[in-house]
Amino acid sequence: RSTPRRFASRDVTQKIGILGVPFDKGQTDQGVSAGPGAIRGAGLVEALRSLGHDVQDFGDVSYDSVPDLVGPENMDKYQHVAVCMREVSSLARRIQSEGRICLALGGDHSVTIGTVDATVNAHEDVAVIWVDAHADLNTPATSPSGSAHGMPVALLAKDLADYWPYLPGMDWQVPKLPLSNLAYIGLRSVDEYERLTMEKFNICAFGMQDVESLGITGTVELALRHVDPYKRRAIHLSFDIDALDALEAPSTGTPGLQAAGLQAAGLQAWQHVYHSGGAGSVAVRGGLTLREGIHIMEKVHETGRLAAVDLVEVNPALGSARDVSTTLQAALQLLVAAFGHSRLGNMPRAQELPLTKGATLSAKGAKGKDV
C-alpha cells in the first residue's frame, strides 16, 4: 500500500527561537566557540525562513563574571559550566515559554546542561533523542578526560543524581530526566564506565552496529517508540555533529576510538583509544552518513512534538576551508530537515500548479467545481 508523500511542513509555520551558545570550556580544542557564528553565516536563518517559519534569533549567550566556586575534582572549568549553563537554561526557558522551538547552536556538548534543563522544566513529560558518537554519560569520578562535554547526560539524569557530589552554584539545576526517556543513536566511542552505566540502567542505545543491522528507518522507529510510546511527550533532539562520519563532517574535534581499527585489532568496543589531543584531534571515523542524520531529523519533525534541538561541536577552526564548508553544509541540511524541508526541494503547492494555460487549481477547484 503506497500512500502519497505528505509535504505538510510547507503549510505549517513553526515558531523557532535561535540561541547561540559559543561555549568551549567543556573540552580542550580552540574554535568550537565559533560554531554559532559560522552556522548563522552559512545562511541558517534565511533557510528556515524560506520554509515559511517564524524565526527569531536571540543572539549569543554571554556571561561575564565567574565566581570562585570549588567544583568537583576532575571536572575542568567547572565554574564556567555552572555560570554559563544557568544563563543558557534561563534563556532557553524564555524562548520555549514564548511558544518557540528552541534551536541551540553550540559550542560543545556541555551546552545541553542548560538546554535540556530548560526543556525538562518547560514541559511535563520530555523525551530525549541523543545523536552522538559518544554517550556523554561520565561523572567526574569516571571521566577519562575531566571534560564537561563528556558528562551532560549523567548530570541531567534523575537516576544518576546520587552519583554526583554537591555542586556549588548549580542549585538551579535539578536532574529531572528519567533515563527511560532517553535513546542514543550513532554511538561508536563509549567509555568503560559509561558502558557499565548503560547496562545497569538499561539505557536504550543504538550504536553504529545497530544502525547497520536495523537500517536507519528501523533504528529511528524503535528509538521513538522507546522514548515516546504513547506519542505525547515533548521531544528534545540533541545532535552532536561528530555522530556523522568524518567524511561528512570533518570539522569537529573529539578524540575518540576508531571503530573499524579496533575491530580489526580484536579489541572490545568499549576499550577507548585516543588519538593525540589538541590541535591533532580528529573526528571519529565510521559514523552516520549525512542522509542518515537527515532521516533522523525528518522523522522527529514528523512527530510534530519537537520542543528543542541542539546542534553542537561544529569547530570551524579544524580542517581545511573545504572541510569547514562541508561540515557547515551538513549542519545546515540537518537543521532544515528538523524543521520540515521538502524532500524533493521547493516544490510548488498543489494549488499553485498551473493546470491549463493561465488557470490554477484553487481549493474550490480541486473539489471539481468551476475553476
Ligand SMILES: NC(=[NH2+])NCCC[C@H](N)C(=O)O
Ligand atoms: N560531546 C563529546 N564530543 N563528547 C566526547 C566525550 C569523550 C569521552 N567519552 C570523555 O568523556 O571525555
